[in-house]
Amino acid sequence: MSAPIAVELVNATGLHARPAVKFTKLAKTFAGAGVEVALAEAGPWIDAKSVAKVMALKAPRGAMLFMRASGEQAAAALAALGDLVRGGFGEADGAG
Amino acid sequence: MEFDEALRRRLIGSVAQRVIDHAEELTALDQAIGDGDHGINMKRGFAAVLESLDSIAAEPLPKALHAVGMTLVMKVGGASGPLYGTLFMQLGKTLPEAPTRSVAAEAFATAIAAVKARGKSDVGAKTLLDVLVPVQAALRDGAADPAQVADDAAAATVPMQASRGRASFLGARSVGHVDPGARSAALMLRAACEVLGG
Amino acid sequence: MSNVGIVIVSHSADVARGTADMVRQMVGADVPLAHCGGAPGGGLGTDVAAILAAIDAAWSEAGVAILVDLGGAETNSEMAIEMQPEARRDRIVICNAPVVEGAVIGATEASAGSPLAAVRAAAEEALR
Numbered sequence: 001m002s003a004p005i006a007v008e009l010v011n012a013t014g015l016h017a018r019p020a021v022k023f024t025k026l027a028k029t030f031a032g033a034g035v036e037v038a039l040a041e042a043g044p045w046i047d048a049k050s051v052a053k054v055m056a057l058k059a060p061r062g063a064m065l066f067m068r069a070s071g072e073q074a075a076a077a078l079a080a081l082g083d084l085v086r087g088g089f090g091e092a093d094g095a096g
Numbered sequence: 097m098e099f100d101e102a103l104r105r106r107l108i109g110s111v112a113q114r115v116i117d118h119a120e121e122l123t124a125l126d127q128a129i130g131d132g133d134h135g136i137n138m139k140r141g142f143a144a145v146l147e148s149l150d151s152i153a154a155e156p157l158p159k160a161l162h163a164v165g166m167t168l169v170m171k172v173g174g175a176s177g178p179l180y181g182t183l184f185m186q187l188g189k190t191l192p193e194a195p196t197r198s199v200a201a202e203a204f205a206t207a208i209a210a211v212k213a214r215g216k217s218d219v220g221a222k223t224l225l226d227v228l229v230p231v232q233a234a235l236r237d238g239a240a241d242p243a244q245v246a247d248d249a250a251a252a253t254v255p256m257q258a259s260r261g262r263a264s265f266l267g268a269r270s271v272g273h274v275d276p277g278a279r280s281a282a283l284m285l286r287a288a289c290e291v292l293g294g
Numbered sequence: 295m296s297n298v299g300i301v302i303v304s305h306s307a308d309v310a311r312g313t314a315d316m317v318r319q320m321v322g323a324d325v326p327l328a329h330c331g332g333a334p335g336g337g338l339g340t341d342v343a344a345i346l347a348a349i350d351a352a353w354s355e356a357g358v359a360i361l362v363d364l365g366g367a368e369t370n371s372e373m374a375i376e377m378q379p380e381a382r383r384d385r386i387v388i389c390n391a392p393v394v395e396g397a398v399i400g401a402t403e404a405s406a407g408s409p410l411a412a413v414r415a416a417a418e419e420a421l422r
Contacts, residue, residue: 018320021402025321028406051402052395052419133339140335169373173333173341175366178373214369261365 011088032073114287141172162188224277299326299352357385
């Protein structure tokens with residue numbers, strides 16, 4: 001696994017419902033990477049491609065989302081997911 | 097006994113009408129321990145059977161019963177549709193055109209097994225099976241009054257606690273009430289016995 | 295479209311429609327989707343004819359995952375599967391999942407092109 005990166009959740013609802021779906025859909029496009037997320041650097045780390053598990057994190061706005069990845073697409077996956085979170089998931093209420 | 101068109105018409109028509117006549121009672125029973133729609137659902141299903149009675153009764157017994165079952169599946173809705181639908185469709189698959197009582201009892205056993213599989217249930221769960229099973233045994237053993245066996249079996253569901261279906265969510269509160277499915281089964285069986293001469 | 299299709303079966307037409315709306319809004323249009331709810335005569339309940347129509351509407355060569363709410367919805371869905379042509383029967387599954395969460399999570403998995411077994415497994419993860 002790569003060293004973790006941390007990105008702040010800036011959109012109003014945090015990692016709920018629709019943002020969680022967008023997050024896992026994007027993670028899944030990186031078939032060559034395993035991706036995990038956590039709310040703390042020490043974990044617990046959960047599979048970012050499991051929408052049920054990502055929703056269960058119930059990460060609110062303002063929380064730091066830690067991400068790490070493995071495999072050939074690890075760097076690309078983290079870059080894309082980081083951008084998604086930083087951009088507020090493209091939701092109207094997300095701060096840019 | 098020859099199951100000619102007139103007899104088929106009387107048999108199916110009588111069973112259907114009996115359920116329709118008792119729809120309000122079935123609703124009341126289902127309001128006590130279910131979601132209150134057993135009467136309405138069964139009435140809808142059997143009204144559709146009556147509407148098609150001409151074409152249903154025109155067919156030999158196996159096809160007629162299959163058609164009844166299919167109508168119930170499509171029109172009853174709720175959990176009873178698949179259960180009674182399966183009962184009639186399976187009877188239609190196994191019965192010959194002019195069954196004797198003992199052949200009918202065997203076919204009934206096969207149909208009951210299909211209902212058990214469909215409902216993932218068995219006797220003792222406070223369902224229609226608690227009437228169907230004892231009546232099948234009565235038929236098999238040549239009992240004199242299967243209709244009475246049916247009525248007694250339905251009454252015997254009163255002290256039971258439901259462990260299947262909507263009523264099972266009530267747990268102990270389902271005790272003290274007749275199961276609506278048991279009652280509708282008994283009504284149908286009595287109607288059938290009246291036409292077939294016990 | 296060869297993503298697995300999602301069929302929503304509820305006792306309530308409103309719940310079925312609302313669940314479908316949530317799936318469309320959250321997951322998008324990449325997944326074949328159909329919903330049905332209510333008794334044959336109206337009111338609460340489930341209707342085999344409507345389930346059959348929904349399976350047809352959401353049919354995909356990759357198969358269909360059905361989400362149901364309570365007892366009767368499951369039993370009537372089982373009947374609908376048995377009434378399918380044989381070629382389709384083993385490509386339709388009923389998920390053991392809560393109807394809303396299972397539909398959203400299953401549809402998410404389906405939109406990623408996952409096969410039927412993975413869609414069902416994802417939906418059933420929702421039953422925490």
